Amino acid sequence: MADPGTPTQQTQAQPAAGSQGLRWQAAGRALRHRNFRLFFGGQLISLIGTWMQTVAQSWLVYKMTGSGLLLGSVGFASQIPVFLVAPIGGITADRSNRQHVVIATQTASMILAFILAALTLTHRIHVWHIFVLAALLGVVNAFDIPGRQAFLVDMVGKEDLMNAIALNSSMFNGARVIGPAVAGVLVARLGEGWCFFANGVSYLAVIAGLFMMRVHAPAKASANTPALEHLKEGFEFVQHTAPIRALLMLLGLISITGMPYVVLMPIFADRILHRGGQEFASLIGSHDLGAVRLGILMGAAGVGALLGALTLAMRSGVKGLGRWVAICCAGFGLSLMLFAFSKSFWLSVLLLLPAGYFIMLQMASSNTLIQVMVPDALRGRVMAVYSMMFMGMAPIGALLGGALSDHLGAPLTVAIGGVASVAGAWWFALQLPKIRFEARQLIMAQATAAGEPPQITAPIADD
Numbered sequence: 001m002a003d004p005g006t007p008t009q010q011t012q013a014q015p016a017a018g019s020q021g022l023r024w025q026a027a028g029r030a031l032r033h034r035n036f037r038l039f040f041g042g043q044l045i046s047l048i049g050t051w052m053q054t055v056a057q058s059w060l061v062y063k064m065t066g067s068g069l070l071l072g073s074v075g076f077a078s079q080i081p082v083f084l085v086a087p088i089g090g091i092t093a094d095r096s097n098r099q100h101v102v103i104a105t106q107t108a109s110m111i112l113a114f115i116l117a118a119l120t121l122t123h124r125i126h127v128w129h130i131f132v133l134a135a136l137l138g139v140v141n142a143f144d145i146p147g148r149q150a151f152l153v154d155m156v157g158k159e160d161l162m163n164a165i166a167l168n169s170s171m172f173n174g175a176r177v178i179g180p181a182v183a184g185v186l187v188a189r190l191g192e193g194w195c196f197f198a199n200g201v202s203y204l205a206v207i208a209g210l211f212m213m214r215v216h217a218p219a220k221a222s223a224n225t226p227a228l229e230h231l232k233e234g235f236e237f238v239q240h241t242a243p244i245r246a247l248l249m250l251l252g253l254i255s256i257t258g259m260p261y262v263v264l265m266p267i268f269a270d271r272i273l274h275r276g277g278q279e280f281a282s283l284i285g286s287h288d289l290g291a292v293r294l295g296i297l298m299g300a301a302g303v304g305a306l307l308g309a310l311t312l313a314m315r316s317g318v319k320g321l322g323r324w325v326a327i328c329c330a331g332f333g334l335s336l337m338l339f340a341f342s343k344s345f346w347l348s349v350l351l352l353l354p355a356g357y358f359i360m361l362q363m364a365s366s367n368t369l370i371q372v373m374v375p376d377a378l379r380g381r382v383m384a385v386y387s388m389m390f391m392g393m394a395p396i397g398a399l400l401g402g403a404l405s406d407h408l409g410a411p412l413t414v415a416i417g418g419v420a421s422v423a424g425a426w427w428f429a430l431q432l433p434k435i436r437f438e439a440r441q442l443i444m445a446q447a448t449a450a451g452e453p454p455q456i457t458a459p460i461a462d463d
Helices: 019-025 035-067 068-095 098-121 127-156 161-189 193-214 225-237 242-255 265-272 277-282 289-313 319-340 346-372 376-391 394-408 411-447 454-462
Strands: none
Touching: 035 068, 035 098, 035 127, 035 161, 035 193, 035 289, 068 098, 068 127, 068 225, 068 242, 068 376, 068 394, 068 411, 098 127, 098 193, 127 161, 127 193, 127 319, 127 376, 161 193, 161 289, 161 346, 193 411, 225 242, 225 376, 242 319, 242 346, 242 411, 265 289, 265 411, 289 346, 319 346, 319 411, 346 376, 346 411, 376 394
């Protein structure tokens, strides 16, 4: 989830239709770096476990309470620390060795997963335990997200940064396909506790990969400068940089209004789309149809998101990504509106494919554009603001979505989010003509800092 390639790559023409093999080869170019291969393999295993825990935890809360509000409240508890603590995480990423930061956060996440597993498997779990552990994981993520995003450039360099971001998103969503499906089976057959235990074990892979890396990841900002001054510097850069500010505002809007559909998915699986999935449940010998349906629905959104990330991985430049952001935001909103009023389980599964595709392509494109415009010394702090908008605003949306679903119903709540997403896309499209020139200047500045010929970046003005 990080940043684009060099301006040389950004402005090269796309490969001809007859060179499809070369395009696929280029799509994996970041994997030529040993450090990124270690990260990719370990993180893929770990993220499958993370998605298993996410689905199992939401189903456990719903099974224990039956409340949409409490579902949203757990989402709030797990992500509001990102909004509150991410600025400190960004400073840490810029003032510390990013490899060490990521090792520490992954270890802490593993410990929390094992605690949740132990409480669940020993039948001592209460809803307040889930709230506390979710909040602690949110604090860990406030350091992990900016640290991990900024660490990508240390693993692959600026030349392959855009491709690393796209592959990172592909890995995240490949796990999003596998994890919920596996969780649906495990929850139905063995219970939620074993999903949490499997997630804890999965962290061993990424931690081992991080220790095996040989990477130079020195601090990018002086530790002698007061932390408050560094914090102020990061926020001021975002505030006074119109293209980055517009991208982050749109991300924040989508996180509040559109993304709560994920939190409300157990309600759709249990109450609204309750006449589907029987065939698959019979195939795996499960009697918990709700858990099976939830796994299929979440997996469908993951398949769409994986395709979106692969679409970005096959690109070789950032030209046109601004238009992609607007179009994908609108496509996501329309998909949500159609999904909200579907009463057919398998039609809903199909509608989640474009929803997942568009939202991932928007998020990854925004990430790419932000990272290609930000100086390396500010990368951790700017990605912390990205984390605040992407994940930190989500808990507010989760809480609002849960409350609205209890009063208006889950379908109408999701539909309102779709309308807001389309409105946000329209607003961003109006901003594009105003911010293109500044975006081009920022990209040229970073190209010069990276030693690239600045004249090659000229066509980016057409973004």
